[in-house]
Amino acid sequence: MSRDVNAVALSGVALLGLVALAVKPKYVSGRASPRRARLLVSGRTIDPSAAVRSARRMNRAAGVLATAVLADSAVEHYRGSFHNKAMVAPLVTAALSLAVSAHGNADKRPIRHRVRDGVYSTAALTGLVGTCFHIFNISKKPGGFSWQNLFYSAPIGAPAALILSGAVGFLAERVRDTTPGRAPTIGGISAGRAVAAATSVGLLGTVAEAGLLHFRGAYHDPFMYLPVTIPPIAAAFIGNAALGRTDRPRPMTRFLLRLTAFLGFAGAGFHVLGVARNMGGWWNWSQNLLSGPPIPAPPSFTGMALAGVAALDLMKDHPDV
Amino acid sequence: MSRLYPDYDVLSKRWTESWNETTRQVIDRRLGVPREPRFFSSTEWRTLNAVCDRIMPQPKDRPPVPLAAYVDQKITDRLLDGYRYAQLPPQGEAWQRGLAALEQSANDAHGCSFHDLPPEWQDMLLRRMQHGELVGDAWGGMPCKLFFDHRVIPDITHAYYAHPTSWNEIGFGGPASPRGYVRMGLDRRDPWEAAEARPEQDIQRTERKKDRVG
Numbered sequence: 190m191s192r193d194v195n196a197v198a199l200s201g202v203a204l205l206g207l208v209a210l211a212v213k214p215k216y217v218s219g220r221a222s223p224r225r226a227r228l229l230v231s232g233r234t235i236d237p238s239a240a241v242r243s244a245r246r247m248n249r250a251a252g253v254l255a256t257a258v259l260a261d262s263a264v265e266h267y268r269g270s271f272h273n274k275a276m277v278a279p280l281v282t283a284a285l286s287l288a289v290s291a292h293g294n295a296d297k298r299p300i301r302h303r304v305r306d307g308v309y310s311t312a313a314l315t316g317l318v319g320t321c322f323h324i325f326n327i328s329k330k331p332g333g334f335s336w337q338n339l340f341y342s343a344p345i346g347a348p349a350a351l352i353l354s355g356a357v358g359f360l361a362e363r364v365r366d367t368t369p370g371r372a373p374t375i376g377g378i379s380a381g382r383a384v385a386a387a388t389s390v391g392l393l394g395t396v397a398e399a400g401l402l403h404f405r406g407a408y409h410d411p412f413m414y415l416p417v418t419i420p421p422i423a424a425a426f427i428g429n430a431a432l433g434r435t436d437r438p439r440p441m442t443r444f445l446l447r448l449t450a451f452l453g454f455a456g457a458g459f460h461v462l463g464v465a466r467n468m469g470g471w472w473n474w475s476q477n478l479l480s481g482p483p484i485p486a487p488p489s490f491t492g493m494a495l496a497g498v499a500a501l502d503l504m505k506d507h508p509d510v
Numbered sequence: 511m512s513r514l515y516p517d518y519d520v521l522s523k524r525w526t527e528s529w530n531e532t533t534r535q536v537i538d539r540r541l542g543v544p545r546e547p548r549f550f551s552s553t554e555w556r557t558l559n560a561v562c563d564r565i566m567p568q569p570k571d572r573p574p575v576p577l578a579a580y581v582d583q584k585i586t587d588r589l590l591d592g593y594r595y596a597q598l599p600p601q602g603e604a605w606q607r608g609l610a611a612l613e614q615s616a617n618d619a620h621g622c623s624f625h626d627l628p629p630e631w632q633d634m635l636l637r638r639m640q641h642g643e644l645v646g647d648a649w650g651g652m653p654c655k656l657f658f659d660h661r662v663i664p665d666i667t668h669a670y671y672a673h674p675t676s677w678n679e680i681g682f683g684g685p686a687s688p689r690g691y692v693r694m695g696l697d698r699r700d701p702w703e704a705a706e707a708r709p710e711q712d713i714q715r716t717e718r719k720k721d722r723v724g
Contacts, residue, residue, distance in 0.1 A: 268692060270699075469688025473527045475702065479692045 237369035239506040240380075241299050244365030246499035247357050247384065251309065252290030253453075254354035254492030258316075259283035260485030261347060268479045269343070275322070278315050279351055286312040286354050293361060301366035309362065313355025319348030340405040346398025350489045353391045357496045360384050364503065372507035381503030382431045388497035389428035392449070395489050396420050406482070412459055415452055420490055423449045427497045436508040443501055450494035456487025515681040518704040520674050528689040528702055536685065540672060545576055549585045549602060550609075553623075557609045558582075560625035564632050565666045575676060580669035581605070595660055597653055605665075608657045611648035612639065618646070681706060 262279040269276060289305040296302065323343040330338045339345075364380045367373035373380035399416040408414060423445035430442050464481035465471055478484070521537075523529050529537075547555040555578065562577035583589075585602040598604050615635055616624035624632060638644050639662075642655035670676050677684055681704035693700050 270693065272698075468690075469527060469530065473688045475527055476689045476692055476700075480690075 236506065238297070238299075240364055240367040240369075240373045241297055243373070243380070243499055243503045243506065244361045245294050245297075246502065247361035247364060247496060248290045248293030250492050250495035250499055251354045251358035251361060252287055252294065252492075253495055254350055254357065254489060255283045255286035255290055255312070257485050257488040257492060258347075258351045258354060259287060261350070261483055264478065264483065264485065265343075265347065279319055279348065282308075282312045282315040283351060283354065286351075286358060290358060293358070293365075299365060299367065299369055301362045306359065306362045309355045309358030311355070313352050313359060316348045316351030316353070316355060319351060320345060323348055339401060344398060344402070346394060346401070347486075349394050349398070350492075353387075353394075353489070353493065353496075356387055356391075357384070357492070360387065372509065373503065379435065379504070379507065379509045381435060381500050381505075381507060382509075384496060384500035384503060385427050385431035388493055388500055389424045389431060391493045391496070392420050392424035392427070392490070395493055396424065399487075399490075410459070412455075416456060416487065416490060419445065419452055420449045420494075423494065423497065427500065430501065430504065434508075434510050435504040436510060438505070439501060443498065446494045446497040446501070450491045450498070453488040453491030453494065456490065457484050460484045460487060514706055515678060515704045516707050518678055518681060520677045520682065520684050520704075523684065523702075526689075526702070528683065529685070530688050533685045533687045537674065541674070543576055543579045543583050545579050547578075547582050549582050550578075550606070553613065554606060554609045555582075556623070556625040557613050558605070560627075560632060561609070561612070561636070561662065562666055564629060564636055565662060566670045572675065575670050575673040577666055577669045580672065581665050584665060584669075591664075595656055597651075597656055598660065599650075599652065601661065601665075604652065604657060604661050607648065607650055607652055608654070608661065611644065611646055611652075611654070612636075614646050614648040615644050678704075 258279060262276075262283060266276040266280065271277060285308045289302075289308045293302070293305055323345050327334060327338045327342045327345070330342060332338055360375060360380070360383060363375045364373045364384070367380075375383040396417055399420075403413040403417065406413060423442070426439075426442040426445050430439055460482040461484055464474070464477045464484065467473070467477040467481045469477060471477070524534060524537075550558060558578045558581060562581070566575075566577055568574045585605065590601070594600065599607065612635060613624050615638075616622065616627055619635070620627055620631060624635065627635070635644070636658070639654045640658045642653060644654045671680075674684065676682075683703055689702060691700055691703075699705070
């Protein structure tokens with residue numbers, strides 16, 4: 190019984206954390222001051238704190254993703270009775286990823302932090318191992334990669350969100366570690382382009398997961414089409430931005446990413462209603478929280494969209510073409 | 511009584527998330543079934559009780575599941591199976607005819623009522639019914655084997671497993687209304703399900719699991 194309560198308390202805390210994390214970036218991303226824009230257009234100087242600001246935006250994006258993974262894996266692995274001891278791993282690494290994201294958000298120094306970097310790398314690696322493990326799990330079930338197993342076995346896409354959290358944080362550390370006054374690069378290419386490309390891929394992966402499970406749910410509610418329509422368009426736009434010119438304002442891309450970020454929250458809300466619609470509703474929470482739609486899953490879209498907004502800001506701050 | 515689920519009492523779910531008002535009412539009606547016959551005559555009732563005691567013998571250390579009362583209720587409330595063998599009359603008539611024929615056979619063979627026979631002799635007659643060997647006018651052309659297979663056995667065993675006492679024996683949680691099952695895999699168990707005692711396992715672990723039922 191106490192484990193049930195813990196799971197709910199954890200989800201509640203996670204939701205609060207999501208709200209806190211998501212409210213902030215809105216005013217941050219919207220404060221491209223005319224003065225800074227002028228400086229950039231003139232091409233003579235670069236705001237020395239721009240890289241750190243972008244890195245902190247990415248820390249927040251990584252934090253939202255980590256929160257979603259923490260809450261989702263806590264609920265789902267509790268449902269799986271922690272049958273395999275390794276099922277604790279995402280809880281630990283996602284919690285650590287969330288903690289270092291908060292630390293990174295508060296940290297304004299323009300240098301890489303070794304612990305943060307290590308935690309993000311570990312989180313990404315854990316996500317990768319988890320994904321492989323979930324795929325292996327499906328492969329050994331009777332029927333292999335059948336619809337039945339894809340629908341009802343451990344989901345492939347869930348651990349991938351932990352890869353994304355770690356990857357966004359990992360990139361954030363590299364963006365931060367930029368000599369003041371110089372444009373941040375990752376592996377020789379513009380950091381903005383790298384993060385934008387990662388966002389596009391990550392969004393499409395998240396869409397695939399939502400698409401599979403909403404197909405399982407037979408799209409019984411028309412709103413279930415939203416996560417398979419708006420985020421793919423946003424992914425296309427941010428993917429286009431990653432490859433195209435960086436000196437354009439791209440208001441449509443920004444709008445679509447913000448809409449996707451909002452969808453993440455709306456999705457959690459819809460899933461709360463979904464749990465209520467199961468027999469017994471919230472009174473029967475100990476079953477319905479587990480067998481109803483996963484409440485912590487949709488905010489993964491918010492995390493990816495926030496990373497995309499950070500990428501747009503990076504490209505705006507440091508245009509290379 | 512079975513000790514597979516020690517101290518498990520399904521009725522302790524009554525006020526938990528597992529059951530709602532409808533489920534509570536259904537269980538109450540089932541527990542409050544009238545113990546007197548409403549459909550059967552007193553002779554048929556005595557024969558029916560004797561048959562139930564042989565088909566589904568019950569331990570003496572607990573109140574018995576009122577099997578005959580459920581059979582009577584099924585007929586009184588017209589709870590039909592949805593199908594019927596053409597050679598069998600409707601359930602009420604089948605039971606009346608079958609019980610009368612069994613009573614007739616007991617009188618013919620042993621000179622006394624079926625319910626007064628020693629259990630071994632009752633079993634012998636029931637076994638002859640099962641093998642289609644009972645004859646007599648009282649059957650009215652109804653095949654006794656068909657009556658045994660499709661009336662006696664289903665009606666009595668279904669009645670037995672419709673009662674919380676037998677649910678406790680098999681660790682069943684009662685109606686999944688509203689709370690059903692989440693962990694469907696083999697050998698997986700929801701915290702609100704009964705914990706099976708396994709001799710090879712640590713007793714304390716079972717004790718701990720048991721505390722979480724409800």
